[in-house]
Amino acid sequence: MNQNIPAPAPVVRLIQELNRLPGIGPKSAQRLAYYIIRLPSEDAQALADAVLDVKDRIIFCSVCQNLTEIDPCAICSGPRRDRSLICVVEEPLDVLVMERASFYRGLYHVLHGVISPMNGVGPEDLRIKELLPRLEDGSVKEVVIGVNPTLEGDATAMYIHRLISPLGVKVSNLARGLPVGGHLEYADEVTLSQAYQGRREL
């Protein structure tokens, strides 16, 4: 008689919880669960503590909406930042990427997504309205839209531009074109035409 023996209840629960994480399917969840079971107790405790700690201590910066431990965050309260510039990005990870490149000294504003109507994400689901009070005192001279160059990113950029253009703040977009290390042969027509339009004198 073929009788399936169920996994113990705590294991099933762990698999179910891991399965809820993005990009983790049932098989990956099982693998991770059995890896955690084999971990020494202190390692498992450290993992559980890290998860709880991040939930307890990480908050959104009330100014830029980035993830932070202190409010306002280190960038917003940094004395050497250029307060006339705000770069609008999709995700907190984009701030890290920009900071790693270390050419930008302005402030940020994190939207936590882009407008994606087909997935039911509208402007009200993003942190767009939190950007407007930052522009009211006239100290910000330029808003640089640094969202991903996709159709949804462009729609978000256009929406923000419409919203803040009556305030008289300059709105710019990161340049579009060929990536460093890319091949002209494989460029699509939109990228090529944007690269051509944005050409520069050598």
Place this chain on the structure above:
Amino acid sequence: MAASRLYRVEGVVLKSAPLGEGDLLVTLLTRDGSKLRAMAWGARKLTSRKMGHLELLTRVDLALSKGRNLDTITQAHSLEAFNVMKSGLESTAKAFYLAEMVDGFAIEDGANPPLYSLFLDALRAVQDSPEDNATVPHFQLSLLQVTGFMPELYRCVECRQQILPSDHRFSIDLGGVLCSGCVPTGARIAPLSLQALKVLRHFHRSLEPNSSSLQVSDSLHQELRSILDGATRYWLDREVRSRAFMDQVGRQKSESSAPRG
């Protein structure tokens, strides 16, 4: 000899979802009118040769390899980029709306070639004539027609008598027009103006959402919208989520163009 695992297909990218480190799960409406989901490994990486070609609403020529669950996109070459963004945010919102409806009505392995040409015509109309307010309702009715959900517009859905002018109402539940003599119980019935009926019949006779064919008044547009959105919602059994954004963008535009007092 074993059949080749490689094949080529033309389609329009309906939606894509990020997956893993730099991959994309792409949903397309293919040339034969069926829906196809395929993996594009590494397509989100900056130096990917597929990046840009798999952008939303791009007509693309693909080379694919059959997989156990999902096929893999091995090459992509864009044939036509619908640059709706250039025509403004309203056009982009309309294009999202069209794509979501197509995604809802198209089925995997269900060939329906007229659906593909209808979608391309509608995208071109949205791109070339962004101000045309008949494109979306025209597309909605044509979509219902090519997918087999066309509402009855000529005979009463209850008694099958020819509908006479000024003697008509509409029922989404019953799937079409009703004469004034029929009072079916339990069905939602809405008034239907003669003008709206004429426009719906005009849409029915000309399948392509021709950009310059018709400009409808705001009140008529509202009436058509109520009927066609209702029918779309009824058959999809859910709201079309992009509608809210399309309305929001329309409101934003009318507020910004209204004289300030």
